[in-house]
Amino acid sequence: MKKLNYYSHEKFSDRVYIFTEGYSSEFRFTLGVVVGERKVLVIDAGLGMCGGLRQYVESIAGKEKPIICCCTHGHVDHVGSAIEFDEAYLNERDFEVLPGFGLYEPTRFGDLTAFSCDSYETQWYAIEHYVQNKETKFKNIDDGDVIDLGGVQVEAIRMPGHSKGSLAYYVREEKVCFTGDAVNIQTHLKRFDNVGMREYAEIIERMIDITGEDCTIFSGHMALPQTVASARNLAAACREIADGRIEEDPPAEMIFKNQKNGGERDYRFHYHGNTCVIYNRKNISVGA
Numbered sequence: 155m156k157k158l159n160y161y162s163h164e165k166f167s168d169r170v171y172i173f174t175e176g177y178s179s180e181f182r183f184t185l186g187v188v189v190g191e192r193k194v195l196v197i198d199a200g201l202g203m204c205g206g207l208r209q210y211v212e213s214i215a216g217k218e219k220p221i222i223c224c225c226t227h228g229h230v231d232h233v234g235s236a237i238e239f240d241e242a243y244l245n246e247r248d249f250e251v252l253p254g255f256g257l258y259e260p261t262r263f264g265d266l267t268a269f270s271c272d273s274y275e276t277q278w279y280a281i282e283h284y285v286q287n288k289e290t291k292f293k294n295i296d297d298g299d300v301i302d303l304g305g306v307q308v309e310a311i312r313m314p315g316h317s318k319g320s321l322a323y324y325v326r327e328e329k330v331c332f333t334g335d336a337v338n339i340q341t342h343l344k345r346f347d348n349v350g351m352r353e354y355a356e357i358i359e360r361m362i363d364i365t366g367e368d369c370t371i372f373s374g375h376m377a378l379p380q381t382v383a384s385a386r387n388l389a390a391a392c393r394e395i396a397d398g399r400i401e402e403d404p405p406a407e408m409i410f411k412n413q414k415n416g417g418e419r420d421y422r423f424h425y426h427g428n429t430c431v432i433y434n435r436k437n438i439s440v441g442a
């Protein structure tokens with residue numbers, strides 16, 4: 155089968171590039187590439203169903219330096235190609251989701267059906283080209299850890315909520331933060347009750363304390379730069395849900411077949427500005 159390219163990239167600054175991996179115009183994954191003097195860091199590793207992420211990174215960052223990969227969390231669409239790099243890092247609280255989800259082949263192919271909007275051509279392509287990643291070995295990375303790439307440092311910030319081990323990565327010298335699914339234009343926080351929502355608002359505010367107000371945010375499924383206002387909107391949305399102000403929230407659709415049954419009625423959107431939280435209304439007391 156002829157080689158197809160599912161990757162794209164844009165330069166953010168001399169040392170930072172924004173990559174995308176996309177299987178349809180609807181669903182794309184945003185990856186960060188930070189080029190230091192001694193090492194290259196890839197933040198998140200996509201779904202890995204088309205192969206060739208490392209070669210694509212090398213075509214921009216060269217082949218001379220070691221390339222390490224730090225994943226924001228252990229979900230299937232963030233760890234896909236991590237095995238292609240010299241070292242791979244993930245917070246250990248997410249290790250438990252890897253065998254049955256993050257690195258689980260049936261989930262990867264099942265989710266590709268949704269992410270490719272049922273494209274047969276992409277699904278056939280994936281059968282020949284997907285990254286076999288069952289044996290990916292992750293080292294632990296935790297809140298406050300700093301990766302020195304040479305002339306540029308990247309700090310891990312704890313963001314538990316979307317997953318237990320979610321981290322954001324803040325590139326200090328470039329004032330840019332990669333948040334994965336922890337701060338997204340639509341952030342899935344389906345397990346939280348009112349208390350969890352309030353705590354999450356505090357976690358986001360702590361992140362902003364670390365990054366400062368002049369930081370650019372890139373989320374896991376949005377290739378365009380956002381300002382800290384997106385994170386503030388998310389914190390405000392969490393507080394409104396925590397207060398039980400949810401009576402007018404509409405139903406949130408689920409694109410994955412295995413989540414469609416049952417959950418559909420109870421998953422809801424709550425907006426603040428253009429940022430929204432998807433939550434399970436069964437967990438939230440109204441007017442709390």
Ligand SMILES: [Zn+2]
Pocket residue numbers: 227229316335
């Ligand atoms: Zn996720």
Ligand SMILES: [Zn+2]
Pocket residue numbers: 229231232335374375
């Ligand atoms: Zn994701």
